[in-house]
Amino acid sequence: MTSARAVDDIVKSEYEHGFSTEIESDTLPPGLNEDVVRAISLRKGEPEFMTEWRLKAYRHWLTMREPEWAMVNYPKIDFQSISYFSAPKRPEDGPQSLDEVDPLLLETYEKLGIPIEEQKALAGIAVDAVFDSVSIATTFRKTLSEAGVIFCSISEAVHEYPDLVKPYLGSVVPHTDNYYACLNAAVFSDGTFVYIPKGVRCPMELSTYFRINARNTGQFERTLIVAEAGSYVSYLEGCTAPQRDENQLHAAVVELIAMDDAEIKYSTVQNWYPGDAQGKGGIYNFVTKRGDCRGARSKISWTQVETGSAITWKYPSCLLRGDDSVGEFYSVAVTKGRQQADTGTKMIHIGKNTSSTIVSKGISAGEGQQTYRGLVRISQRAENARNHTQCDSLLIGDRCSANTVPYIEVKHPSAKMEHEATTSKISEDQLFYCRSRGLTEEDAVSMIVNGFCKEVFNELPMEFAVEAQKLLSISLEGAVG
Amino acid sequence: MLSVKGLKANVGDKEILKGLDLEIAPGEVHAIMGPNGAGKSTLSHVLSGREGYEVTAGSATFLGQDLLALAPEERAQIGLFLAFQYPVELPGVNNTYFLKAALNSLRKARGEPELDAVSFLRLIKEKLKILDLDDALLKRAVNAGFSGGEKKRNEIFQMALLEPRLAILDETDSGLDIDALRVVADGVNALRSPERSMIVVTHYQRLLDYIQPDYVHVLAKGRIIRSGGKELALELEEKGYGWIDSEGQAA
Ligand SMILES: Nc1ncnc2c1ncn2[C@@H]1O[C@H](COP(=O)(O)OP(=O)(O)OP(=O)(O)O)[C@@H](O)[C@H]1O
Ligand SMILES: [Mg+2]
Numbered sequence: 001m002t003s004a005r006a007v008d009d010i011v012k013s014e015y016e017h018g019f020s021t022e023i024e025s026d027t028l029p030p031g032l033n034e035d036v037v038r039a040i041s042l043r044k045g046e047p048e049f050m051t052e053w054r055l056k057a058y059r060h061w062l063t064m065r066e067p068e069w070a071m072v073n074y075p076k077i078d079f080q081s082i083s084y085f086s087a088p089k090r091p092e093d094g095p096q097s098l099d100e101v102d103p104l105l106l107e108t109y110e111k112l113g114i115p116i117e118e119q120k121a122l123a124g125i126a127v128d129a130v131f132d133s134v135s136i137a138t139t140f141r142k143t144l145s146e147a148g149v150i151f152c153s154i155s156e157a158v159h160e161y162p163d164l165v166k167p168y169l170g171s172v173v174p175h176t177d178n179y180y181a182c183l184n185a186a187v188f189s190d191g192t193f194v195y196i197p198k199g200v201r202c203p204m205e206l207s208t209y210f211r212i213n214a215r216n217t218g219q220f221e222r223t224l225i226v227a228e229a230g231s232y233v234s235y236l237e238g239c240t241a242p243q244r245d246e247n248q249l250h251a252a253v254v255e256l257i258a259m260d261d262a263e264i265k266y267s268t269v270q271n272w273y274p275g276d277a278q279g280k281g282g283i284y285n286f287v288t289k290r291g292d293c294r295g296a297r298s299k300i301s302w303t304q305v306e307t308g309s310a311i312t313w314k315y316p317s318c319l320l321r322g323d324d325s326v327g328e329f330y331s332v333a334v335t336k337g338r339q340q341a342d343t344g345t346k347m348i349h350i351g352k353n354t355s356s357t358i359v360s361k362g363i364s365a366g367e368g369q370q371t372y373r374g375l376v377r378i379s380q381r382a383e384n385a386r387n388h389t390q391c392d393s394l395l396i397g398d399r400c401s402a403n404t405v406p407y408i409e410v411k412h413p414s415a416k417m418e419h420e421a422t423t424s425k426i427s428e429d430q431l432f433y434c435r436s437r438g439l440t441e442e443d444a445v446s447m448i449v450n451g452f453c454k455e456v457f458n459e460l461p462m463e464f465a466v467e468a469q470k471l472l473s474i475s476l477e478g479a480v481g
Numbered sequence: 482m483l484s485v486k487g488l489k490a491n492v493g494d495k496e497i498l499k500g501l502d503l504e505i506a507p508g509e510v511h512a513i514m515g516p517n518g519a520g521k522s523t524l525s526h527v528l529s530g531r532e533g534y535e536v537t538a539g540s541a542t543f544l545g546q547d548l549l550a551l552a553p554e555e556r557a558q559i560g561l562f563l564a565f566q567y568p569v570e571l572p573g574v575n576n577t578y579f580l581k582a583a584l585n586s587l588r589k590a591r592g593e594p595e596l597d598a599v600s601f602l603r604l605i606k607e608k609l610k611i612l613d614l615d616d617a618l619l620k621r622a623v624n625a626g627f628s629g630g631e632k633k634r635n636e637i638f639q640m641a642l643l644e645p646r647l648a649i650l651d652e653t654d655s656g657l658d659i660d661a662l663r664v665v666a667d668g669v670n671a672l673r674s675p676e677r678s679m680i681v682v683t684h685y686q687r688l689l690d691y692i693q694p695d696y697v698h699v700l701a702k703g704r705i706i707r708s709g710g711k712e713l714a715l716e717l718e719e720k721g722y723g724w725i726d727s728e729g730q731a732a
Pocket of ligand 2: 521522652
């Protein structure tokens with residue numbers, strides 16, 4: 001008997017015991033098996049195709065092994081100790097008041113100028129109707145629906161627009177892609193669905209912040225954005241305030257699809273709670289993000305500013321399938337304290353005359369460890385492909401580190417590849433120069449860091465850029481000396 | 482305004498300033514000359530608070546405050562300015578942004594309101610004219626890719642903007658062409674006032690033709706070994722430091 005069969009048998013035997021009694025409870029007990037996957041689907045009232053889709057992923061997951069190649073260290077995750085479905089948190093489960101929240105976290109909220117009610121929500125304290133987001137969201141919805149744009153939770157989309165979801169879900173990141181993506185496909189809790197019809201320029205920046213029900217989408221979030229021919233959308237993900245979360249492991253999947261002449265701009269400012277000074281309680285962020293430039297002359301651009309998480313593992317990528325399609329990746333990643341990050345991108349050139357740009361800015365302070373890993377692949381039929389990669393690291397202090405690992409595979413002789421990499425340090429001379437002009441050391445660091453990141457910030461929508469700068473300054477406070 | 486007494490400073494185990502005295506009254510311009518490696522830049526750095534120097538003896542009082550007890554930015558905030566011998570490049574940091582941040586931090590420390598963008602731009606245009614600087618430099622990163630002369634002029638431009646009480650110009654003339662030297666000197670002269678003092682470190686008498694000092698000091702081997710009027714500079718130009726060494730010793 002093969003081991004796969006054995007697993008199958010166990011799964012089946014558990015199924016025979018039935019799960020009907022469990023359905024009654026709100027939260028599934030920790031652990032993962034086929035029953036749990038079915039139960040998730042059932043509870044969400046999903047159509048049959050979704051249940052099957054999840055099960056297929058789950059079965060495949062059982063045959064996979066957790067990857068170990070990223071240059072990060074963390075204790076083994078016990079997947080059987082996680083609860084894969086929880087009803088919305090009850091107020092008594094979270095902290096009851098701000099007194100119970102990490103004071104450092106509160107200090108950061110203060111510095112970001114976040115109102116007290118919002119601070120509570122971010123810290124996980126139950127509050128009633130904090131934001132006036134309901135009314136804002138209603139206005140938004142109206143504008144969007146007039147334009148024919150669909151912007152809703154993925155659960156809602158599965159019910160309301162199954163014909164739009166079904167052909168695209170998992171078409172960019174198949175469940176076989178990697179361990180975490182596979183797990184996500186089996187158990188994903190919720191996420192966002194965006195559909196931009198042909199020729200429509202989305203009338204506003206879309207942000208999860210403005211979507212009701214965006215909170216508590218949980219640790220296995222799934223985003224699907226489809227831009228039909230000739231359409232344009234700019235999507236903002238995340239929040240500059242460090243968000244606390246009960247769930248240590250986050251394994252999200254983001255899929256973008258751009259048809260002929262369509263453009264998707266996806267910006268992320270992420271600031272997960274990195275843990276206390278010892279790194280305790282921090283979030284492990286293992287994300288699979290991929291954009292598919294399916295149509296000719298399509299364009300997908302990823303811009304990200306990452307400062308949080310105890311551990312980050314992510315490589316937003318572009319599949320450049322359409323001829324003349326364009327992929328871009330602009331990234332600022334900060335690691336400090338005991339944070340570890342292994343990030344980068346993959347640009348897979350398949351169509352003719354495809355081009356990609358990679359600008360990666362890594363900042364390491366304290367004992368932060370950071371690895372940039374970039375793959376540029378020019379496939380056999382990708383005539384006249386171009387790539388420009390610029391990869392800069394900035395070190396603050398002597399105990400941090402930054403590695404750059406470029407992988408380049410060129411299978412067509414016409415490819416034009418440029419790669420630049422620099423590592424610099426904020427020098428004593430620079431700090432003294434700034435201080436001699438009346439600036440504090442912290443001002444000086446933040447000024448130099450913001451200068452270092454400028455090319456990436458320029459890609460962010462205006463308000464996001466301002467917030468990102470502020471965020472960077474705050475997260476690097478006390479990084480020197 | 483500035484009173485330095487018996488100042489001794491080390492770098493590592495090496496004593497570089499060996500008991501230096503200097504008194505500067507408001508409105509005065511003091512030139513400091515001296516051979517390479519004498520300790521002129523070290524003096525500028527110690528006065529402006531650069532790390533890496535250990536003061537082992539002596540004192541420095543500026544406007545009644547113990548200068549050596551203050552952080553570099555605090556020294557700047559009470560009115561000290563150093564024009565660097567080697568201005569530092571800040572890649573990616575926009576020059577205008579940098580100047581505005583610097584000026585506003587000084588204003589804030591003095592309890593004055595921060596300047597808004599419009600008044601700041603007006604001010605900066607005015608100061609640019611004095612230094613005959615191309616305003617394209619304002620859009621570039623601080624000193625990054627500036628020519629040697631542009632860097633030096635930019636230092637004086639900063640001084641014009643920040644309006645210090647005491648400015649130390651460390652070899653601002655070196656690397657300047659003849660026309661630029663004149664422009665910089667004119668700029669410095671325009672900033673002379675009864676409230677503002679200057680220390681001008683230079684190797685060349687020529688600068689002192691343009692910026693007429695009230696006093697000239699010779700700094701050698703970590704000490705002021707001779708002080709005089711501006712005629713001392715002429716004498717040095719003619720006879721070199723060797724002459725002082727022997728005579729200074731004897732005198
Ligand atoms: N960080 C350092 N480490 C070791 N020696 C130093 C350091 N800084 C200065 N010195 C030494 O101190 C002495 C004085 O240097 P300083 O730069 O003050 O001279 P200077 O008078 O400004 O010379 P110049 O006319 O060439 O500019 C020199 O011998 C120099 O090598
Ligand atoms: Mg010198």
